Amino acid sequence: CENAKAYEPCLYLYLKEGAFDKAFKLASGKLDEVFANIINIIDKEKDFDDLLNDFYKYLNDVKSICENNNMQLEDLWFKILNIFYQYEGKVGELLKVHIFNIKKKNSSERLSKIISKEIKELMEKMCSFVSVTQILNFVSEHNKNAGFKEFRELITKILSSYSNFT
Numbered sequence: 001c002e003n004a005k006a007y008e009p010c011l012y013l014y015l016k017e018g019a020f021d022k023a024f025k026l027a028s029g030k031l032d033e034v035f036a037n038i039i040n041i042i043d044k045e046k047d048f049d050d051l052l053n054d055f056y057k058y059l060n061d062v063k064s065i066c067e068n069n070n071m072q073l074e075d076l077w078f079k080i081l082n083i084f085y086q087y088e089g090k091v092g093e094l095l096k097v098h099i100f101n102i103k104k105k106n107s108s109e110r111l112s113k114i115i116s117k118e119i120k121e122l123m124e125k126m127c128s129f130v131s132v133t134q135i136l137n138f139v140s141e142h143n144k145n146a147g148f149k150e151f152r153e154l155i156t157k158i159l160s161s162y163s164n165f166t
Contacts, residue, residue: 011061020069024076027065028083031058035087042094042107052114059118063125077126078138084119091115 001010007030014023034055038048066076091112098104126135 024065027058027061045103074130077130087115
């Protein structure tokens with residue numbers, strides 16, 4: 001399956017044997033490919049709607065791997081968040097470059113909103129799988145200069161749900 005680059009069977013077999021790290025690497029690699037294609041399409045002033053289905057398909061695969069690894073690899077959640085922070089940085093660069101091209105700027109802004117939304121949803125989902133302390137440490141490390149503005153709602157939600165469990 002690996003040699004034939006057969007994604008679905010390869011992913012299935014990795015998951016069956018409990019090789020969550022390999023499954024994650026495969027699915028996140030496909031997600032990276034689609035993201036790179038979206039960036040290229042924006043540069044060519046084309047619409048990237050056709051690629052969004054693939055983007056969400058591979059993202060859902062990654063989320064599923066993170067959820068179903070029976071807490072063997074908590075760091076998978078942090079790996080996907082790191083990937084999305086990288087995506088966020090790349091889109092930020094696009095916004096700076098395409099400031100005078102309205103079509104590219106609009107597409108870049110749209111992609112930025114999608115990435116921000118997915119970061120928030122990933123963090124909300126990981127609350128059920130990762131300790132609150134680890135999440136807060138991660139958020140604070142990656143947002144030193146942000147003052148938690150964009151994550152205030154999420155942090156409040158995490159803390160309120162955490163206090164309900166204690």
